[in-house]
Amino acid sequence: xxxxxxxxxxxxxxxxxxxxxxxxxxxxxxxxxxxxxxxxxxxxxxxxxxxxxxxxxxxxxxxxxxxxxxxxxxxxxxxxxxxxxxxxxxxxxxxxxxxxxxxxxxxxxxxxxxxxxxxxxxxxxxxxxxxxxxxxxxxxxxxxxxxxxxxxxxxxxxxxxxxxxxxxxxxxxxxxxxxxxxxxxxxxxxxxxxxxxxxxxxxxxxxxxxxxxxxxxxxxxxxxxxxxxxxxxxxxxxxxxxxxxx
Amino acid sequence: xxxxxxxxxxxxxxxxxxxxxxxxxxxxxxxxxxxxxxxxxxxxxxxxxxxxxxxxxxxxxxxxxxxxxxxxxxxxxxxxxxxxxxxxxxxxxxxxxxxxxxxxxxxxxxxxxxxxxxxxxxxxxxxxxxxxxxxxxxxxxxxxxxxxxxxxxxxxxxxxxxxxxxxxxxxxxxxxxxxxxxxxxxxxxxxxxxxxxxxxxxxxxxxxxxxxxxxxxxxxxxxxxxxxxxxxxxxxxxxxxxxxxxxxxxxxxxxxxxxxxxxxxxxxxxxxxxxxxxxxxxxxxxxxxxxxxxxxxxxxxxxxxxxxxxxxxxxxxxxxx
Ligand SMILES: Cc1cc2nc3c(=O)[nH]c(=O)nc-3n(C[C@H](O)[C@H](O)[C@H](O)COP(=O)(O)OP(=O)(O)OC[C@H]3O[C@@H](n4cnc5c(N)ncnc54)[C@H](O)[C@@H]3O)c2cc1C
Numbered sequence: 217x218x219x220x221x222x223x224x225x226x227x228x229x230x231x232x233x234x235x236x237x238x239x240x241x242x243x244x245x246x247x248x249x250x251x252x253x254x255x256x257x258x259x260x261x262x263x264x265x266x267x268x269x270x271x272x273x274x275x276x277x278x279x280x281x282x283x284x285x286x287x288x289x290x291x292x293x294x295x296x297x298x299x300x301x302x303x304x305x306x307x308x309x310x311x312x313x314x315x316x317x318x319x320x321x322x323x324x325x326x327x328x329x330x331x332x333x334x335x336x337x338x339x340x341x342x343x344x345x346x347x348x349x350x351x352x353x354x355x356x357x358x359x360x361x362x363x364x365x366x367x368x369x370x371x372x373x374x375x376x377x378x379x380x381x382x383x384x385x386x387x388x389x390x391x392x393x394x395x396x397x398x399x400x401x402x403x404x405x406x407x408x409x410x411x412x413x414x415x416x417x418x419x420x421x422x423x424x425x426x427x428x429x430x431x432x433x434x435x436x437x438x439x440x441x442x443x444x445x446x447x448x449x450x451x452x453x454x455x456x457x458x459x460x461x462x
Numbered sequence: 463x464x465x466x467x468x469x470x471x472x473x474x475x476x477x478x479x480x481x482x483x484x485x486x487x488x489x490x491x492x493x494x495x496x497x498x499x500x501x502x503x504x505x506x507x508x509x510x511x512x513x514x515x516x517x518x519x520x521x522x523x524x525x526x527x528x529x530x531x532x533x534x535x536x537x538x539x540x541x542x543x544x545x546x547x548x549x550x551x552x553x554x555x556x557x558x559x560x561x562x563x564x565x566x567x568x569x570x571x572x573x574x575x576x577x578x579x580x581x582x583x584x585x586x587x588x589x590x591x592x593x594x595x596x597x598x599x600x601x602x603x604x605x606x607x608x609x610x611x612x613x614x615x616x617x618x619x620x621x622x623x624x625x626x627x628x629x630x631x632x633x634x635x636x637x638x639x640x641x642x643x644x645x646x647x648x649x650x651x652x653x654x655x656x657x658x659x660x661x662x663x664x665x666x667x668x669x670x671x672x673x674x675x676x677x678x679x680x681x682x683x684x685x686x687x688x689x690x691x692x693x694x695x696x697x698x699x700x701x702x703x704x705x706x707x708x709x710x711x712x713x714x715x716x717x718x719x720x721x722x723x724x725x726x727x728x729x730x731x732x733x734x735x736x737x738x739x740x741x742x743x744x745x746x747x748x749x750x751x752x753x754x755x756x757x758x759x760x761x762x763x764x765x766x767x768x769x770x771x772x773x774x775x776x777x778x779x780x781x782x783x
Pocket of ligand 1: 670726727744
């Protein structure tokens with residue numbers, strides 16, 4: 217099986233979120249980056265498991281600058297065979313999707329994997345866009361994927377429930393929690409990753425049709441109002457009369 | 463024209479779709495145009511969408527659309543958008559919306575913003591709309607530059623408004639391609655509102671000590687008519703199902719009331735819940751970081767406080783009738 221896993225780079229989950237240039241840009245000073253958890257923990261690992269069971273190759277692709285090579289190498293250390301980096305500073309989901317589709321077209325991947333969303337811009341858009349550009353079926357929020365030849369049996373999260381789906385390869389799939397278990401790269405993997413191919417390609421021309429122009433932090437919470445643990449009638453009263461939520 | 467996809471579930475419009483129609487109407491007012499709703503697949507009672515702000519309802523009744531395949535939906539929605547001259551296409555940020563909006567954006571060469579949480583503004587011709595980013599830790603305003611725009615609306619961002627009368631329904635016949643994804647079955651958690659749509663959420667963490675103690679949480683949630691949620695370690699150890707896991711790597715929610723019980727308030731947990739309107743924290747540790755993000759706090763042992771709160775809620779419900 218020929219498998220492609222799209223990975224993105226996101227700030228580490230405890231990173232301080234702040235903005236610069238009059239709140240028009242993310243302040244990356246001092247921020248540590250990680251591979252987007254949905255891409256790493258679920259999409260990549262399920263692809264590796266399928267390769268281990270059926271043979272084939274796992275390629276990872278990232279659209280981003282040279283600084284992203286660290287997280288790409290981590291993907292190789294976890295077990296991907298090779299990597300592609302499209303050398304660009306992406307501004308929108310559509311831009312990223314066009315780069316991925318440009319590379320994947322003609323490569324005949326059986327399955328293109330992504331995480332269900334990135335934890336920075338929370339778009340959950342790239343998968344659907346890649347699928348449309350490649351004219352492939354798309355299943356989002358997959359929590360189970362089993363293959364039988366070229367037929368996939370998938371369980372996907374639908375708000376408040378599960379859908380059981382069937383689709384034949386080739387297709388695009390986005391991974392949610394449950395699809396696989398996180399793998400920690402071992403020393404051998406890390407050593408081998410250094411010798412695996414990481415190819416850098418130039419971006420295709422593509423427009424950004426939607427761009428972020430200003431950021432804002434949520435309003436600060438006022439002080440917490442403490443309620444006597446013996447007096448839950450008072451909490452109920454506050455929720456009803458003051459907060460007006462019940 | 464603003465075109466809003468309205469989803470049904472068991473023959474009824476989803477709350478998220480009623481929000482989307484209300485939102486579509488408000489967006490249409492900003493743009494000085496009308497809002498129309500679109501319903502795909504066999505359905506009835508479509509004129510009802512007029513109540514929420516649709517001046518017209520388009521209906522593509524093909525039975526094949528009962529089987530959701532994002533590729534088919536995107537083809538159908540794009541055809542309807544072209545036929546009706548829609549310039550803004552609105553989805554709910556639901557499972558269906560998320561897998562379809564991006565496709566429609568590609569087909570229509572439209573800029574898109576997913577998970578929008580404000581009505582767009584139009585200043586000096588610039589179309590701008592805001593969404594949550596960094597899993598709720600910040601908001602970003604986007605400008606969409608293309609002629610056609612695709613938006614998906616984050617649940618619980620704007621209240622449903624129902625002041626209009628019934629809307630005329632027009633059946634459209636468009637080409638419906640064959641589905642490549644087959645839906646074998648759908649299983650829904652019965653009885654409660656799904657987390658992304660819930661207005662009241664009772665959530666519990668490791669302070670519960672073990673899955674056998676969840677009865678007090680379920681009872682409180684039942685009395686309140688709330689949906690239950692949990693922290694990540696609770697789902698990871700199998701105390702609760704994965705679909706209850708909220709936070710940065712779980713579901714992001716913004717209910718009216720988030721009641722956090724025995725949850726410390728780690729940054730990754732807060733990320734997914736801190737845009738809730740009101741946050742109540744029950745924790746025995748006065749230093750728990752969650753208190754800094756809370757509106758109301760109760761410092762005490764949850765095994766004593768929660769049953770007391772349940773009793774107080776029962777009393778309140780009885781008084782309310
Ligand atoms: C990459 C990454 C992603 C993550 N994503 C998420 C996420 O999406 N969601 C998430 O929740 N976590 C996430 N986490 C985990 C997060 O860092 C915390 O570990 C987790 O939220 C802690 O869960 P908890 O509050 O239930 O448990 P704990 O931190 O163990 O807190 C338990 C709390 O219960 C209180 N308590 C104990 N007994 C009682 C009692 N009898 N009465 C009252 N209070 C009591 C304690 O004082 C304590 O505050 C993530 C971590 C990482 C590294």
